[in-house]
Structures are given as structure tokens and as C-alpha cells.
Amino acid sequence: MxxxxxxxxxxxxxxxxxxxxxxxxxxxxxxxxxxxxxxxxxxxxxxxxxxxALCNAHDHGRGMRTTAFGAGDDALEVWLTRLGLEPKVDPYLRAAVAFARMAQGGIGIMNHCHNTQDPDALMDEARAVARAARDVGVRVAFAVPLMGHNPITYGDPAPLLKAVGPEAAARIKARKIMPFADQLAIAEDIFALESPHFMPQYGPVGPQWVDDATLATVADRSASLGRRVHMHLLETESQRQWADAAYPGGLVSHLDGLGLLSERLTVAHGVWLTPDECALLAERGVMVSVNTSSNLRLRSGIAPVAAYIKAGLRFGMGMDGMSFDDDEDALRELRLLWTLQRGFGVHDVLDRDRLWQAVVADGRAAILGPDDGGRIAPGxxxxxxxxxxxxxxxxxxxxxxxxxxxxxxxxxxxxxxxxxxxxxxxxxxxxCLGIDLPALEAEMLAQARSAAEAAPADLDEVARIEAAYRDYYRTGCHCHPAPGPAGAETTP
Ligand SMILES: [Zn+2]
The missing domain is CATH 2.30.40.10 (Urease, subunit C, domain 1)
Structure with a gap:
């Protein structure tokens, strides 16, 4: 020895x-x-x-839990209006606290879809995340965010902007969006930070938020450089409705036409995938992250795991920063996935072998690619x-x-x-042995409280905007595309 x-x-x-x-x-x-x-x-x-070791195939690595800063659980499109309330804290603390809490629950390998707190500081944030991963000792696949298409709503934002009034509309339209070419350039710099604890990937945030040209570039680079891609896909009913309106020939086959569907792609959620789409994803070797708690808390639904299994579509377990008791407990997440998906009565849908395959093996491959891990065996x-x-x-x-x-x-x-x-x-x-988690949690909370005090949110305006978004999606506005290139009016 x-x-x-x-x-x-x-x-x-x-x-x-x-x-x-x-x-x-x-x-x-x-x-x-x-x-x-x-x-x-x-x-x-x-x-x-x-x-x-357990694997978390989809997460965001936020130290502050969303409910703690005012983004209570609700439908994703409504909840997103409050996600911006997250107080700004040191990006190292934010990531280290999140990673350490997950490690305490048995997760050693995780996806991190980075939500930047300051787009101009993305490179510094990535360095801080890399340092946090190394200090905690976990293996983190860092999905570099690429987004900016449809920046306000999935469809024509005009009804939403009208509903919130001119002042709020002006503020919403003024949000800064970096051109995709610049985002791709920063992604290349972040790939240079690769280490055994920090593995960058392309992270087009979702098909509704990234233009076709960028998705095609990501697909090309993924193929030529062997890099992985991680993207949200058909998480909510509103996204399904938008996709069906915007792509009558089918969103998933459209993504296939762009070259995006490959064994290097992991998609998160897939709650609203059809059996045919599952079959196409399976044929291309795409992996899915099933995020059971998040899908319940954000009112998205229950992933059609029976259809995945029937199609031969491989999947892992993800927590999406939204574990059921808000405590990053992967073992409870495992239980929820098992009890919801094993089948009712004597109808077996998900058996135990397939459950463990998802949680320790396929989930791992969805994060790292194939590496012969997820088993206790020599080698x-x-x-x-x-x-x-x-x-x-x-x-x-x-x-x-x-x-x-x-x-x-x-x-x-x-x-x-x-x-x-x-x-x-x-x-x-x-x-955790690598960091002093209680001390970092206390420091993060102190920073969050003082940031919130220094820049108080206009909660009345937030509530008005939230109500307008709820109405927008409830009345189907998202099924009507924006005139001209989507979102072009707000892209500098
Ligand atoms: Zn997510």
C-alpha cells in the first residue's frame, strides 16, 4: 500500500x-x-x-438559497423575475458554500451552470469558481453561460412592456446584454482554466435564449474540439408552447439540424419532451438531467422518465439548486426520484439497477463524459x-x-x-475538510445582508412585473413571435 x-x-x-x-x-x-x-x-x-460518489448532473452553485432572498417557489417564468433579487456577494464564497453543502450530502461530481452576478466580471467569477472547486475538492463541470436572445419574454415582449408601464419597461429594455461573439470569446478564455477540479463546457442557457448562429458555432466547436455542451431544454409548459409555435417542424429536430445533438450534449429538465423527441435524443447519444425537486418546486411537472427508458435515453439526477427541503440533500433527492419514477402498483418503470445507473454512472457521464467511473471496482x-x-x-x-x-x-x-x-x-x-464552511456561510450571509441594505429593491415594482409576466404567459402571448429578429431591439 x-x-x-x-x-x-x-x-x-x-x-x-x-x-x-x-x-x-x-x-x-x-x-x-x-x-x-x-x-x-x-x-x-x-x-x-x-x-x-453521487453526481449532480445539473446545478447553478448559488450559495444563497433563492427562497432566502425573496424568490419564492413559483412557475419558472414568474420565479425568474425575482431571481435578480439575489444580493451580490464574493463569487468565491457563493460557489464554495454551494459546493461544500453538496459535498456534505455525498455529491463529488457536479455540473455548474454559472449564473453571472456581473457579466463584465465573468472571467473573474470563473476563476473564483475554479478556486472554490479546488478548495472543496469536488469535480465541477463549469457551463459558460451564453444567452441574450429573447431577453425579455419567449415571444413578442410588447404586451409585457405595455403592462408594466413606461418606466419599468425602460429599465427592463436597458438591461445590458453582451454580444454573442464576445460571450464566445470569453468562453475560450475560460476553457484555458481547465484543471482536474474545473472542467469548462459550453453553456447555451436554453434554445429560447440563444440564436441559431451561436448554437451552430457551439455545435461546430464541440465537434472539432471534443468539448461538452450543457443546455436547459423544454423545462416548462410555456417553453413547450413557445417551441411548438416558433418551430412547427419541431424544436428538437431543428437543434439536430444545427448539429447540436451529440453524445457530448447534456440537456437539463426535458419535462416536456415527446416520445419522438426522446427517441431522437437517444439516437444521437444525448444525456438528460432529471431535476425532480426543481421540477416540483418551479411547477414544471414530472419528467417523463418512462418515455426516456422506453426510448433508451440515458439520464442522470440533478438538483438545480432547488432540493426538496432546500438543504442540498442528494440522498433525499435520490429517494424522490425513485419513489416518483419507479412506477405505481405492480408496474415497474424504473428498476433499482437503472436508478443507480442514473445517479452514479450516467449522471457522471452527463457531467464528465465517459470515464469508466461510477463503480467500485479495481481500475x-x-x-x-x-x-x-x-x-x-x-x-x-x-x-x-x-x-x-x-x-x-x-x-x-x-x-x-x-x-x-x-x-x-x-x-x-x-x-468539509478543505474549507471552513460555517465561517464561509457566515461571511456570505453578512455580505448578502449588507448588499441588500445598500441597494434596497423596489419590491412593489418587482410584484407588478411579476404579475405582468404571469398574465403574459397565462394568456399565451409567448406563442406570438417578436417582429424582426427576436430581442434585437434590446441588444446593444
Ligand atoms: Zn437550471
Missing amino acids: TETATELAFDHLLRGPSRQEVGGGTVTFGPDGITAVETGGSGPPVGQVVLP APSDVLALRTDRMMADVVPGRASAEDLILARATKADVAGLWIHGRKIVTDGA
Whole structure:
């Protein structure tokens, strides 16, 4: 054993998609991977289950939770009007707090769709996110935001601007949008920051927010440079309605025509995908992130996982910064995904193998691309999670309860005993080792409160704008395209 090797004992092993090994044993690993897995041991119980590190296939890495700064859960198009209330804080704190909280819940590999707090400072923000990923010790796929098309509404913004009145309309129209060419240039600079903890990707935010020329450029560069792409797709009913109006031949086949659909693309949400669209995405090797809690909290719906499985469309689990109890608990997210999608009665839709495949293997590939990870086996990457079983098993009858049953029914972040990424221990007994999370949380909250005090929001105007957006989408205005190039009137 080398000096940096870890030997971890377990009573139960979840190897990954191939499931549970009954009986104790040990797994040995170092920075370069898992070197040995011994099973069939007969020693005394150690109170531990070992499994591959969990993956979060879609997130935004905001330290401040949205409900805390005034963006209460509601339909996405309404909620987005309040997302701008997020107080500006140090981008390092924002990312480090988010990453550390996720790591405490067992997530070691994550997508980060960056929402910039200051478009002019995107490069500095990316450097801060890279530093936060390294300090916490997680592996972060940083999706560089590309957006600006349809900046106000999916359809013609005129009814919305009329409804909010001239002053608010002027403020909405004055929001600064960087030309796509400049955004692509910054993306290239961010790709140069790549490290084992920070893996940049193209992040066209959604088809409604990016023009075709930019999507085609992203598709070309992705193909020629082998870079991954991460994009929201058909998250809400309003987006579905907009897509059907704007692309009568089909949005997904339109994206295919641009060359965007490939095994390097991950799409987030996919709540409103049709079976035919699932089949096309599956044929192209596209991955989906299923964000169950977010889809419930933002009133988007329940992802058609049965249609994904039927089409052979691969998917991972995402939290989207909107976990069910607002606590970044991936194990509870796992439970919600399982109970909502396994099928009702005796109709099996999602089985356990496929669940673990989504959570530790396909979710991982959706973030990193194929890398042979997501399993506890010699030669696999040393990204390992250990759960302690004392709390989960406190009331069980010896020899009866299955560790897997208990994880699916009971496990929460309170049971995380340790998380190792690249063989380095980054969480122990629920605490992050690389940073002082409570101190960073306190500093972030102090900065957020003073930023909010220094620049008070006009909450009456926010409420008026929110009501106007609700009416706009409720009455179907988004199904009428803007005259001329969408959003051109507000692009400098
Ligand atoms: Zn998202």
C-alpha cells in the first residue's frame, strides 16, 4: 500500500449499477484509482456502506438559497423575475458554500451552470469558481453561460412592456446584454482554466435564449474540439408552447439540424419532451438531467422518465439548486426520484439497477463524459462515498433489513461518513475538510445582508412585473413571435 492509499472497510457495498454485495469487505484506493476490492470478510461489523460518489448532473452553485432572498417557489417564468433579487456577494464564497453543502450530502461530481452576478466580471467569477472547486475538492463541470436572445419574454415582449408601464419597461429594455461573439470569446478564455477540479463546457442557457448562429458555432466547436455542451431544454409548459409555435417542424429536430445533438450534449429538465423527441435524443447519444425537486418546486411537472427508458435515453439526477427541503440533500433527492419514477402498483418503470445507473454512472457521464467511473471496482476512479448505518439501522431486526432498502427509504446527508474524490478525503462525518464552511456561510450571509441594505429593491415594482409576466404567459402571448429578429431591439 502506498502512503496515500486508503483502505476502507464496509458491511455492505453498492458497486454501482450492478448493485449490492452482501457481506463485509474492504476497498483500497489512491489518487489514481481503486486498486482492490475484497469481499466476503467475516470480521465484526463496521457500521458502514460504501458506494460510488453521487453526481449532480445539473446545478447553478448559488450559495444563497433563492427562497432566502425573496424568490419564492413559483412557475419558472414568474420565479425568474425575482431571481435578480439575489444580493451580490464574493463569487468565491457563493460557489464554495454551494459546493461544500453538496459535498456534505455525498455529491463529488457536479455540473455548474454559472449564473453571472456581473457579466463584465465573468472571467473573474470563473476563476473564483475554479478556486472554490479546488478548495472543496469536488469535480465541477463549469457551463459558460451564453444567452441574450429573447431577453425579455419567449415571444413578442410588447404586451409585457405595455403592462408594466413606461418606466419599468425602460429599465427592463436597458438591461445590458453582451454580444454573442464576445460571450464566445470569453468562453475560450475560460476553457484555458481547465484543471482536474474545473472542467469548462459550453453553456447555451436554453434554445429560447440563444440564436441559431451561436448554437451552430457551439455545435461546430464541440465537434472539432471534443468539448461538452450543457443546455436547459423544454423545462416548462410555456417553453413547450413557445417551441411548438416558433418551430412547427419541431424544436428538437431543428437543434439536430444545427448539429447540436451529440453524445457530448447534456440537456437539463426535458419535462416536456415527446416520445419522438426522446427517441431522437437517444439516437444521437444525448444525456438528460432529471431535476425532480426543481421540477416540483418551479411547477414544471414530472419528467417523463418512462418515455426516456422506453426510448433508451440515458439520464442522470440533478438538483438545480432547488432540493426538496432546500438543504442540498442528494440522498433525499435520490429517494424522490425513485419513489416518483419507479412506477405505481405492480408496474415497474424504473428498476433499482437503472436508478443507480442514473445517479452514479450516467449522471457522471452527463457531467464528465465517459470515464469508466461510477463503480467500485479495481481500475475505476477513486470517487467513493461511505454512509454510516447506525442511525439508519437503529431499529432493524438483525439479518433482515437490506442496506439498499434502508438507503432508499431513510438515508440523508446526516448519514454521510466520508467522501473521497481523486482519492482525497474531502468530507468526514458531515464536515468539509478543505474549507471552513460555517465561517464561509457566515461571511456570505453578512455580505448578502449588507448588499441588500445598500441597494434596497423596489419590491412593489418587482410584484407588478411579476404579475405582468404571469398574465403574459397565462394568456399565451409567448406563442406570438417578436417582429424582426427576436430581442434585437434590446441588444446593444
Ligand atoms: Zn437550471
